[in-house]
Amino acid sequence: MRTAAIIGGGVIGGGWAARFLLNGWDVRVFDPDPEAERKIGEVLDNARRSLPGLSDAPLPAEGQLSFHAQIAEAVAGAAWIQESVPERLELKHKVFAGVQAACDPDAIIGSSTSGFKPSELQQGALWPGQIVVTHPFNPVYLLPLIEVVTTAANDVDMIGRATDVLTGLGLFPLHVKKEIDAHIADRFLEAVWREALWLVKDGIATTAEIDEAIRMGFGIRWAQMGLFETYRVAGGEAGMKHFMAQFGPALKWPWTRLMDVPEFTDDLVDLISGQSDAQSGAYSIRELERIRDNNLVAMMRALKGQDWGAGAVLNQQDARLRESTALSGGVDQVGDLSQPILTLSRAVPLDWTDYNGHMNEARYLEAFAASSDRFMEMIGCDAAYIASGGSYFTAETHIRHLAEVHAGARIEVRTQMLVGEGKKLHLFHSMYEGERLLATGESFLLHVDLKSRRPCAPSAEIEAAMQRIRLAQAGLPYPDGAGQAIRRPG
Incomplete structure (x- = not known):
């Protein structure tokens, strides 16, 4: 039985624990939070309800979950170590030092960081090439994308082993070969987030109206075809060149404020949080998570029927699972x-x-x-x-x-x-x-x-x-x- 160690048991760490456990790995968790076991247990309840239903083939028997008071206990003998601690570089360096003092030299250390570059994480490490960015998306137990960001310190064998493990978990490892702050996907999300803040601050739209604009329109298109392929279709028979010729001039128009970010004043925070409470306050966080999971599973299973996008990843995983069974x-x-x-x-x-x-x-x-x-x-x-x-x-x-x-x-x-x-x-x-x-x-x-x-x-x-x-x-x-x-x- 393969073993994974999860360092940090918050929302992302709990999602990683669920993804490994439900794919047959034993999981050891280190998190000093006295509520970590309860929080991960609640994430697991949601994952057990939703993840197995994405597969039309049987998942392996669930692994064993254990909690440990010391990092050294959690990582000893683990093949994969996933760091998901808060986004403070000095904290991550401290964690990596503790991990590398006790882990196997050939273990893979993945970081869930959404912003730091792998070269920053590797600074001062005992074995820099052991550390790689493996940035997931929430919920980790459902969404397939993992941004694998590497440096020259990561050799080809290590990268291959990392992508093989992630693929075996039913994930889609996207190898980002040139590091950049916030990687790829979060840079898009940050641009949308900045625009949304201005729209709320300037009284153009509420949080609910912005969410409706996304989920009723381009969000659905993006789920199955991304950005460039969507725009290629929008160009009609003439394709992408026609689209760019038609809409290229808009790049010079004042449609975006991009790096011009509104100041996070108390008034802006109160405005946004108040609108968000009015929009979603009727549900608890656990209820919202279950609603989200229901919707994600339904959409991903629809894509599965078309063997497209995230659905194609699920079909490939089903084929791997069937090979190991009597089915x-x-x-x-x-x-x-x-x-x-x-x-x-x-x-x-x-x-x-x-x-x-x-x-x-x-x-x-x-x-x-x-x-x-x-x-x-x-x-x-x-x-x-x-x-x-x-x-x-x-x-x-x-x-x-x-x-x-x-x-x-x-x-x-x-x-x-x-x-x-x-x-x-x-x-x-x-x-x-x-x-x-x-x-x-x-x-x-x-x-x-x-x-x-x-x-x-x-x-x-x-x-x-x-x-x-x-x-x-x-x-x-x-x-x-x-x-x-x-x-x-x-």
Whole structure:
């Protein structure tokens, strides 16, 4: 089991702890704050509810979390050490000195700094090349971007190991090869922040109106296409050159105040905080975090369906996760065929729940359909086979809802083949949370020629795979609930 050490357990440090833990790492935390364990526990509650639901493949078993009174205890033997202490350079230097006095020489030390350059962090360090900027975005357990900022002191091997670890956590490491204050993303955010302060101070807009302008318009565009690609589309068929020719003159107009920053007077602070309280004060911070997480998961899962932007990163991570489970490969890779076969393992996403607070009935069908798809793939009816002209169509389905399940719960579906010969395939799926039976789904499918759209016999290879399963499962009892239907009243 790999171990990560988190130095500083605030909002960002807690997010890092959740990202590592839920991806199977053991995590050790050092933070002198007596409330650190409670605060990280609350961040973890939100992460357990939201992060696993981004994946359509099972995450590894959660790692072990521990809290330590000394930096040396936390970092000893850790492969990754993430510093997330307040943005004071002298404090960070002190932390790095303590870390390097006790850590392994080949451990990676990442800093969450949003502003300092890596060369500034490396000054006076025992091993400067061990320290690298790995700047995340909140919430760390959901958003994929990590700005990896390096110097000449960081060798190629170290950079490669760092990006491999981050990618393995489902993150998107963006290697910033030339250091600059505030890196890349925060420089954009700072420009928007400065403009927003002026708009509020000058009475042009309230905090709520500014947020509406972002979230109702360009914020959604940016989420899936960024800045330059968005403007390329805005240029129409003539592309970016046309856009720049059309809007380039605006750069000379007084549309921005940029470095002209309003003074942070008590009046300005009171004005902004008062408007913010009126805008969002009806919710606690924990409630706002859950609302934020719900929205992020829904948007990122939508992008996942298009294999675009952050969604493409999630799909790549799913592929890596599936390779390490029984949810890939053919019948030869399944293992024990004599028992119901694991055909689905995943968490319940936030957007699978309904107004009653539990998994929506339509999602049970989606889960069982995914299990049927996995079974088809396992016996040889994969994408290549379907492209050649053969597939299975579902003719009948019956679902029994036996127990509630909620967002974040880890579910498994195990499948027994009741009939598998000729053109007929009869499957019985059982869904569990741990040992608790949640639902059963019975599906009857017919093999079809995709050209004629009529039932026909499958290939000899599929027949042989079904026969192996039929013989292996011959000793299984007929499952309770199979063959049932909704009873007529009376």
